[in-house]
Amino acid sequence: MSDSCKLSGACLIAQSGGPTPVINASLYGMIKQANEYPEVTAVYGAMHGVTGILRGELLDMRQITPKDMELLPSTPSSALGSCRYKIPEPEYDDTDFKRILEIFKKHNIRYFFYNGGNDSMDTCNKISRFMRNSGYECRVIGVPKTIDNDIYGTDHCPGYGSAAKYVATTMMELYRDTIVYDYPQLLIVEIMGRNAGWLTGASALASYYGKGPDLIYLPEVPFDVEDFIRTVERRIKLGHSVIAAVSEGVRDKDGVFISEYGATDSPIRDTFGNIQLGGASSTLKQIVGRRLKVKQRAVEFSTMQRCCATRASLTDRNEAEMVGREAVKTALSGKSDCLIGLKRLPGETYHIETELIPLREAANFEKKVPLEWIGADGRSVTKDFIDYVAPLIAGEAPVAYENSLPVFADLSYLKCVE
Amino acid sequence: MSDSCKLSGACLIAQSGGPTPVINASLYGMIKQANEYPEVTAVYGAMHGVTGILRGELLDMRQITPKDMELLPSTPSSALGSCRYKIPEPEYDDTDFKRILEIFKKHNIRYFFYNGGNDSMDTCNKISRFMRNSGYECRVIGVPKTIDNDIYGTDHCPGYGSAAKYVATTMMELYRDTIVYDYPQLLIVEIMGRNAGWLTGASALASYYGKGPDLIYLPEVPFDVEDFIRTVERRIKLGHSVIAAVSEGVRDKDGVFISEYGATDSPIRDTFGNIQLGGASSTLKQIVGRRLKVKQRAVEFSTMQRCCATRASLTDRNEAEMVGREAVKTALSGKSDCLIGLKRLPGETYHIETELIPLREAANFEKKVPLEWIGADGRSVTKDFIDYVAPLIAGEAPVAYENSLPVFADLSYLKCVE
Numbered sequence: 115m116s117d118s119c120k121l122s123g124a125c126l127i128a129q130s131g132g133p134t135p136v137i138n139a140s141l142y143g144m145i146k147q148a149n150e151y152p153e154v155t156a157v158y159g160a161m162h163g164v165t166g167i168l169r170g171e172l173l174d175m176r177q178i179t180p181k182d183m184e185l186l187p188s189t190p191s192s193a194l195g196s197c198r199y200k201i202p203e204p205e206y207d208d209t210d211f212k213r214i215l216e217i218f219k220k221h222n223i224r225y226f227f228y229n230g231g232n233d234s235m236d237t238c239n240k241i242s243r244f245m246r247n248s249g250y251e252c253r254v255i256g257v258p259k260t261i262d263n264d265i266y267g268t269d270h271c272p273g274y275g276s277a278a279k280y281v282a283t284t285m286m287e288l289y290r291d292t293i294v295y296d297y298p299q300l301l302i303v304e305i306m307g308r309n310a311g312w313l314t315g316a317s318a319l320a321s322y323y324g325k326g327p328d329l330i331y332l333p334e335v336p337f338d339v340e341d342f343i344r345t346v347e348r349r350i351k352l353g354h355s356v357i358a359a360v361s362e363g364v365r366d367k368d369g370v371f372i373s374e375y376g377a378t379d380s381p382i383r384d385t386f387g388n389i390q391l392g393g394a395s396s397t398l399k400q401i402v403g404r405r406l407k408v409k410q411r412a413v414e415f416s417t418m419q420r421c422c423a424t425r426a427s428l429t430d431r432n433e434a435e436m437v438g439r440e441a442v443k444t445a446l447s448g449k450s451d452c453l454i455g456l457k458r459l460p461g462e463t464y465h466i467e468t469e470l471i472p473l474r475e476a477a478n479f480e481k482k483v484p485l486e487w488i489g490a491d492g493r494s495v496t497k498d499f500i501d502y503v504a505p506l507i508a509g510e511a512p513v514a515y516e517n518s519l520p521v522f523a524d525l526s527y528l529k530c531v532e
Numbered sequence: 533m534s535d536s537c538k539l540s541g542a543c544l545i546a547q548s549g550g551p552t553p554v555i556n557a558s559l560y561g562m563i564k565q566a567n568e569y570p571e572v573t574a575v576y577g578a579m580h581g582v583t584g585i586l587r588g589e590l591l592d593m594r595q596i597t598p599k600d601m602e603l604l605p606s607t608p609s610s611a612l613g614s615c616r617y618k619i620p621e622p623e624y625d626d627t628d629f630k631r632i633l634e635i636f637k638k639h640n641i642r643y644f645f646y647n648g649g650n651d652s653m654d655t656c657n658k659i660s661r662f663m664r665n666s667g668y669e670c671r672v673i674g675v676p677k678t679i680d681n682d683i684y685g686t687d688h689c690p691g692y693g694s695a696a697k698y699v700a701t702t703m704m705e706l707y708r709d710t711i712v713y714d715y716p717q718l719l720i721v722e723i724m725g726r727n728a729g730w731l732t733g734a735s736a737l738a739s740y741y742g743k744g745p746d747l748i749y750l751p752e753v754p755f756d757v758e759d760f761i762r763t764v765e766r767r768i769k770l771g772h773s774v775i776a777a778v779s780e781g782v783r784d785k786d787g788v789f790i791s792e793y794g795a796t797d798s799p800i801r802d803t804f805g806n807i808q809l810g811g812a813s814s815t816l817k818q819i820v821g822r823r824l825k826v827k828q829r830a831v832e833f834s835t836m837q838r839c840c841a842t843r844a845s846l847t848d849r850n851e852a853e854m855v856g857r858e859a860v861k862t863a864l865s866g867k868s869d870c871l872i873g874l875k876r877l878p879g880e881t882y883h884i885e886t887e888l889i890p891l892r893e894a895a896n897f898e899k900k901v902p903l904e905w906i907g908a909d910g911r912s913v914t915k916d917f918i919d920y921v922a923p924l925i926a927g928e929a930p931v932a933y934e935n936s937l938p939v940f941a942d943l944s945y946l947k948c949v950e
Contacts, residue, residue: 133708195711196713197714198713279937283938284836286937287608287609287938288839290607292835294580294614296580324939396814411834413836414831417706417710418706418831418836420709421705421706422705423705504935504936516741517922518927518928519700519737519742520701524743
């Protein structure tokens with residue numbers, strides 16, 4: 115890598131993995147920041163993540179209209195499109211990497227920013243390694259985003275705060291809906307988070323600051339179906355409605371997903387080998403229905419929790435932009451092979467600053483909820499968890515409305531560069 | 533009924549049926565308005581609708597704190613509790629009615645306001661008839677509320693506009709989430725509305741003013757599974773993702789609910805004989821999965837669409853309060869046996885005024901979407917539908933936040949009057 119900071123060339127930005135409500139705030143930050151450097155000759159956006167690079171589908175980000183530019187931060191879901199393509203190890207098959215190098219050379223791309231989750235950090239790391247080994251100077255920075263909050267090394271991930279705010283807010287509303295009748299009901303709410311219970315745990319904010327779930331089940335601890343039924347039965351018999359927040363990834367002590375208990379369809383795996391989950395709540399509802407006489411309902415927050423831009427956290431949106439800007443500053447200052455982490459400073463009030471985390475450390479490690487933040491009963495989270503998540507949902511991010519509906523940026527007019 | 537307007541006595545307010553995001557704005561309007569009349573000696577709220585009256589569980593609404601009072605309009609789901617109790621015909625069994633009369637006499641209740649949907653207007657009508665026949669002077673007014681928008685005689689119902697806004701807004705967000713990958717997907721979104729497609733039709737606002745569903749299926753016209761599969765297949769083959777908005781109540785030409793097609797559990801009926809639906813989307817997903825190779829997802833808006841106070845329509849909330857106030861004014865002016873309807877005035881701009889609709893006309897009639905507002909293809913709505921619904925979602929109703937989460941009124945400190 116060159117010691118010189120002044121590396122002249124184009125920036126390439128790509129988005130990958132599952133969308134978040136604030137992912138385009140990072141995109142906005144990157145474009146805005148890149149435009150401040152004279153040595154940045156062009157700012158490109160790859161369509162559909164790394165697959166767009168392989169196809170040479172690059173958009174000129176400087177053609178975005180000022181109106182769309184200002185709408186980007188409040189526009190949910192990857193404005194450039196996303197992908198779930200698993201790039202092979204370059205040591206075994208370097209076809210993709212050679213193609214990427216070809217594209218980078220063609221467009222003189224010297225700065226590459228990949229905005230994604232764990233899988234994307236892995237891709238980012240491989241590309242960085244290949245470029246270095248090929249002697250092509252290109253600074254590669256990972257820009258974290260995931261509602262799952264499971265990227266290693268950073269206090270939290272942009273995207274998580276907004277999804278957490280959606281979960282807590284909607285839980286407060288659902289609580290109201292669940293208690294209106296004069297008989298007890300069971301509501302089972304399923305929340306995303308395959309292996310990490312960060313988002314499910316955020317439902318505790320509703321109970322802490324108002325009224326929310328009674329039972330919170332994270333995937334970090336084994337789920338005991340019999341204990342669940344006994345707990346629900348006990349409360350229902352006392353005349354209390356029960357609201358259970360359940361991670362999509364809850365599994366029993368043998369590691370079997372609860373969603374697989376009564377599943378009629380066989381589990382589907384994506385190209386990363388991750389099982390496509392969903393259905394823990396409806397499976398539990400069926401099990402309870404066979405055992406207890408109680409009116410019940412299963413609700414899935416499904417993809418709503420990752421595209422809820424109209425309920426985004428202002429803190430989260432600001433941090434998403436900050437991380438995007440910092441990525442560009444970092445690359446332009448001569449650094450590479452790292453992701454932009456968020457570091458919480460000690461003290462009573464919430465203060466955050468960015469820090470650099472080597473890509474090789476972060477790639478493919480999943481950060482889970484510390485076991486000491488999960489209640490001893492296995493169905494709650496501790497005050498430490500609340501203190502962790504509360505500042506991340508702070509503030510209501512503004513939304514642009516037209517015709518009393520949100521307006522989002524639409525980049526479909528951008529043409530691929532030759 | 534007395535010709536005199538000056539009937540001295542207590543007001544009783546009850547809420548019934550499924551909650552809405554603005555039902556407590558009507559409650560707020562009723563309490564505020566009732567407090568303006570010296571002849572109103574007390575303002576009571578029945579817990580859990582008519583069942584609370586039967587149990588004599590009346591709360592003193594004048595004990596509500598000023599803070600909770602101001603939070604009421606933005607608090608979702610019946611703050612007094614609700615019920616789905618089907619009162620018998622007084623001609624066959626007048627036990628309940630005698631008990632209600634006893635309670636009314638005990639507390640000198642001379643004004644009764646029942647805030648509910650079609651079933652509640654029926655209850656209201658029966659109580660009114662019984663009081664009249666018993667020679668007990670009590671003015672009875674129905675206050676409409678339902679997200680289903682299916683009450684006869686009124687242009688629309690308070691509650692519908694906010695649920696419609698939730699549906700359209702969330703559809704816009706989900707559209708973004710669905711198109712991020714470079715392969716086509718099918719998203720099936722299930723929306724409430726057993727027999728009337730008002731709420732499902734509102735999803736068209738997203739497509740009209742931005743991007744939203746491609747296919748919209750209302751329960752008013754038969755659903756053809758084969759046609760659905762062909763339509764989806766055609767679009768997917770062209771590389772387009774498909775978003776289908778489907779009413780929970782879609783049924784085939786023989787009247788069989790689509791949700792019953794692949795159901796493993798037998799349908800459950802509530803005490804009004806209504807089938808408890810749900811699962812049209814997941815049933816369709818299963819059917820499509822057996823026939824087409826496409827990545828797909830089923831999403832249910834479930835109870836979120838009826839408790840979404842943090843995304844309520846300002847117009848809807850204001851009208852809910854207006855209808856509540858008008859109910860009290862109407863009763864105090866000497867009228868009875870009617871519900872407060874909303875009448876849209878002719879002209880370019882949206883103007884609404886209230887009108888009185890005799891209870892016996894409204895009770896148990898369901899207002900459906902006019903067939904001429906449904907596209908000839910059976911999978912869309914017309915511009916007339918858009919023009920009808922657009923003004924109802926206008927404006928964003930304010931929400932009180934504490935700790936960056938909504939604060940709702942909590943009336944649990946109110947004690948039942950002796």
